[in-house]
Amino acid sequence: MTGSRAGPNILITGTPGTGKTTTAELVAGATGLRHLNVGALVKEQELHSGWDEEFDCHVIDEDKVCDALEDIMTAGANIVDHHGCDFFPERWFDLVVVLQADNTILWERLEKRKYGLNKIQENVQCEIMHVIVEEALESYRQDIVQVLPSNTVPEMESNVDRICAWVAAWKQAAQA
Template sequence: MYIITGTPGVGKTSISKLLGSKIDAEIISIGELVEKENLHLGWDDKRKTFIADLNAVSKRLKEIIKLGRKNLIIEGHYAVHVVPPEKVAFVFVLRKDPRDLKKILQSRGYHEEKIKENLAAEILDVCLFDAVNIFGEEKVSEIDTTAKSLHEVMKEILSVIKGEKKPKVGIVDWLGMLEAEGELDDYLKDF
């Protein structure tokens, strides 16, 4: 089983679909599961999203894993918090340059507060930190999707799955990059 995680807008859903078709894996989108099966605590008006019930999601995923296929891809920005670590071969944390990510989130119609929160999460490595903390560096592979095609990203993922490359973290430093370019305050001034 594999997890594909990262800040909203980095390409999780697209990569999961492409990879799933390549390795004949069933894809479970955590966000869709929460909505379809009412695994939430209610609606967050501020963020315009459901508040996932992580315990209920985790319990449901364990049931799906028991019944389901061996080859699963679990996709979502909080997937690392609801999947049993012992069942996971690798966690792929997708990353994207915050300047590009901002444009994607704006094109999706996200409100300004939600964009700021997601950009801060990307800059501060939140998804990567959580993945490494829960699964350990040996299972986590950080992949910069900036200016890469879906096929290029999939090839990187497949090289780890096939054992051709070891998982690697620490490949991007958005905080350092934005600070060096004098843009950090533009992204984190409200935090």
């Protein structure tokens, strides 16, 4: 895969509130990779099949999302940011990062976001059960999955440095 793409494709996943968007923006700024926030894309391009009243969110049309992203992902050099990871084609990604946060920290971040109690409980439960880590390990080769803590600013900085170093190594390997 490495030789045919303009740059690596990275997936940053994790429960809502773990820091995906902030991390992806910082990595994109530092590396020039394009940040694709799937939630924002779903809204902009209406890649959904309605509204889920119970969980207060759009019901994503996964096929439409994959169709909308296929050419962009084939070209390479993207950071995709999404809380799910099992419906993307495995071949798209060179690195999958799963961010994690402690329950109380996550709860506070989601409260600040004005999520309803149901939605906060659902997401914190998802984090406690390691749902996204398991989904990532079931969907991608284990050696491309990195699980990183994202509780504090220094942890976020360390994650960003680590991902940027990985991108630099990918680029060097592609030139060799």
